[in-house]
Amino acid sequence: MKKIGLMGGTFNPIHNINLIIGQIACEKFKLDQVWFMPCKQPPHKTEGDLVSEEDRKRMVQLAIDPYKHFSCSDFEFHLPGKSYTSRTLEALTETCSDCQFYFIMGGDSLRDFDKWHKPEKIAKLCHILACGRQGEDLKKLCQKWKDKYGARIDYFTIPESQISSSQIRKDLGDGLLPIGQVDDRVLTYIRMHGLYGTKPLVFDNDHATKKLYQMLSSSLRPKRYIHTLGVATTAASLAMAHGHSVQEAELSGLLHDCAKYLTNQEQINECIRLGVDLTSFEMENPALIHGKLGAVYARDRYGVDNPAILSAISYHTTGKANMTRLEKIVYIADYIEPNRTMETYPHSLVEVRAASFMDLDQAMIMILENTFDYLQKNNRPIDPLSRECYEFYKTRR
Ligand code: DGI
Ligand code: FE
Numbered sequence: 001m002k003k004i005g006l007m008g009g010t011f012n013p014i015h016n017i018n019l020i021i022g023q024i025a026c027e028k029f030k031l032d033q034v035w036f037m038p039c040k041q042p043p044h045k046t047e048g049d050l051v052s053e054e055d056r057k058r059m060v061q062l063a064i065d066p067y068k069h070f071s072c073s074d075f076e077f078h079l080p081g082k083s084y085t086s087r088t089l090e091a092l093t094e095t096c097s098d099c100q101f102y103f104i105m106g107g108d109s110l111r112d113f114d115k116w117h118k119p120e121k122i123a124k125l126c127h128i129l130a131c132g133r134q135g136e137d138l139k140k141l142c143q144k145w146k147d148k149y150g151a152r153i154d155y156f157t158i159p160e161s162q163i164s165s166s167q168i169r170k171d172l173g174d175g176l177l178p179i180g181q182v183d184d185r186v187l188t189y190i191r192m193h194g195l196y197g198t199k200p201l202v203f204d205n206d207h208a209t210k211k212l213y214q215m216l217s218s219s220l221r222p223k224r225y226i227h228t229l230g231v232a233t234t235a236a237s238l239a240m241a242h243g244h245s246v247q248e249a250e251l252s253g254l255l256h257d258c259a260k261y262l263t264n265q266e267q268i269n270e271c272i273r274l275g276v277d278l279t280s281f282e283m284e285n286p287a288l289i290h291g292k293l294g295a296v297y298a299r300d301r302y303g304v305d306n307p308a309i310l311s312a313i314s315y316h317t318t319g320k321a322n323m324t325r326l327e328k329i330v331y332i333a334d335y336i337e338p339n340r341t342m343e344t345y346p347h348s349l350v351e352v353r354a355a356s357f358m359d360l361d362q363a364m365i366m367i368l369e370n371t372f373d374y375l376q377k378n379n380r381p382i383d384p385l386s387r388e389c390y391e392f393y394k395t396r397r
């Protein structure tokens with residue numbers, strides 16, 4: 001039997017204490033996994049500041065991404081009728097017969113356990129893990145529900161903290177940033193989407209731009225989407241530094257990976273369907289295809305007809321000899337954007353970033369050297385275009 005911790009809640013938005021509770025429960029009770037399960041939008045109640053199911057789910061996905069024992073489940077979204085914990089547990093135990101569920105709840109909820117819908121059923125279907133603040137005495141309460149419902153209950157304590165979703169929402173609305181309370185990626189998501197009364201980060205979003213963000217946000221996986229936003233702002237910054245059109249760079253950055261929601265095989269199929277020629281090298285190394293296909297999608301789905309932008313998207317993975325300034329900007333932004341982390345390579349990310357704002361050609365050389373090093377370590381061949389690109393800039397020095 002797998003031991004699954006369940007963290008329910010509105011996650012409006014998910015914050016660091018939610019993560020800490022999940023982590024402590026996971027370690028203390030040796031859980032195999034913790035599922036974060038955002039609850040459904042109440043059908044009739046229009047709570048002013050409860051954001052959509054989609055937004056709450058995406059924020060959870062972003063926040064838990066670094067934790068290998070955590071996953072996000074939208075199970076409750078798909079259950080018919082009202083979401084009562086008893087019903088959810090019933091459906092869950094039917095679906096996952098090899099799982100033993102540990103329902104994690106706060107001390108306050110434990111106090112009110114009597115008032116929950118069918119507490120006797122909850123007690124039967126899961127273990128309860130109650131978390132309380134230090135000094136909070138949950139022992140008696142646990143005994144009470146053990147006696148009354150035969151519940152299996154354990155409790156654990158969490159560090160003292162003032163963090164709450166409602167305070168976070170209020171701060172955001174007041175223009176304050178809850179740094180250290182919410183994961184950075186979640187905060188970026190909130191600000192890019194203007195949730196909780198925040199002002200959108202980069203642009204005064206007109207209708208077309210909003211639509212573009214929406215399309216990207218709903219097609220790309222959360223991590224890829226955040227990377228995309230990072231590339232867009234970095235490309236915009238590089239454009240400023242090097243006297244290029246900021247709008248052009250930003251749009252190229254936004255769309256550079258727009259085909260990357262597809263698997264490699266799906267990308268190949270799409271190229272065949274759309275008559276996009278692939279070289280044999282690309283067929284063997286399909287990680288290289290998404291630039292070409294991305295350019296086609298940018299044109300056909302996002303209505304971009306500027307050939308300079310389409311070309312920058314097309315060559316953002318390999319580079320090539322004699323690139324335009326915009327092509328270099330997108331290639332470099334892809335590599336240095338703020339969400340990137342890097343292991344040890346000939347040139348550190350700090351060095352490459354510094355070079356990028358001084359000298360685009362120098363940055364190209366450094367990135368190519370790092371990429372070649374990476375490919376060699378992973379036993380993968382270098383693309384002929386990348387090689388030509390390197391020769392070109394290296395001999396021009
Ligand atoms: O799409 P991103 O992940 O943001 O970054 P990217 O467009 O640079 O793509 C990275 C992938 O492309 C990664 O899997 C390595 C691969 N790649 C880049 N250059 C070469 C390459 N693969 C081969 N075989 N040869 C290359 O020269
Ligand atoms: Fe890419």
Ligand code: FE
Nearest residue numbers: 231256257334
């Ligand atoms: Fe990318």
